[in-house]
Amino acid sequence: MESIASPHNVTELIFTGLFLDPVVQRVCFVVFLPVCLATVVGNGLIILTVSISKNLHSPMYVFLSYLSLVEISYSSTVVPKFITDLLVKVKTISLEGCLAQIFFFHFFGVAEILLLVAMAYDRYVAICKPLHYMTIMSRRLCHLLVAGSWLGGFFHSMIQILIAIQLPFCGPSVIDHYFCDLQPLFKLACTDTFVEGVAVLANSGLIALCSFLILVSSYVVILVNLKNHSAEGRRKALSTCASHLTVVILFFGPAIFLYMRPSSTFTVDKLVAVFYTVVTPMLNPIIYTLRNAEVTLAMRRLWSKKKDSEME
DSSP, rough: HHHHHBBBBEEEEEEEOSOOOHHHHHHHHHHHHHHHHHHHHHHHHHHHHHHHHGGOOOOHHHHHHHHHHHHHHHHHHHHHHHHHHHHHHEEEEEHHHHHHHHHHHHHHHHHHHHHHHHHHHHHHHHHHSGHEEEEESOOOHHHHHHHHHHHHHOOOOOOOOHHHSSOOOOOOOOOOOOOOOOHHHHHTTTOOOOHHHHHHHHHHHHHHHHHHHHHHHHHHHHHHHHSSSOOHHHHHHHHHHHHHHHHHHHHHHHHHHHHSOOOOOHHHHHHHIIIIIHHHHHHHHHHHHEEEEHHHHHHHHHHHHHHHHOOO
């Protein structure tokens, strides 16, 4: 009767964390804090460069700036809490805070997936239909695709939260992870969660898998179409596509590994999660700027203007 009157008896949750050894946790803090700062600075620099540079207003760079914004937001849902928890013995979070973390983590995660699909479509049009590129990829369509990625993330997260919020959580209150996600949270429910688990797997896994298949298919079409281009055209197109494809593999590989199979509590799952929550958001700006001459040149110009203004 008590559980019926108060289905959410658990009000505070405890994370087991990434590692139990306090020394290892402090080492992780020293390693991951600069990574977190580099993520914000690197992605923030791309947003600033694209917004200021007159040469970077094509749809590809508009999508890139929004991707950087999503990366900062996505990383911020998990990483700051994770890093501060490395310095404390007992890692706690309220149930409401846990559900909020799940909502925003999935919201920005799916928004990034859909944005990557939009970027693949942009590359497809640019390479396969170059004469109609500016007509097809209008400013209105770009804004619609960006808005669609945000809305897709929102609806996905709402479904996830509506599934989780109706469950009764009456203990134990320990989550075997370093952040809140649905499968670890389901283990705290005092009812069978098989149906909910399947629904979550379908919602998350199928979005990731279908988007990944669409992306791979689009790049296959692009590569086949490149045969009709000049050597210089192929080189430039391959350079741009290689950056995008690298980001896609880095993001989707770990996500498919975790969400397209039954959950476990192995340390390897946590380490894979660290890769796509902490490391990948930092790598994306590096990948795009190193392989994109226009972005690199625009950043140098921005830096030169800053130095000139300081000297004056």
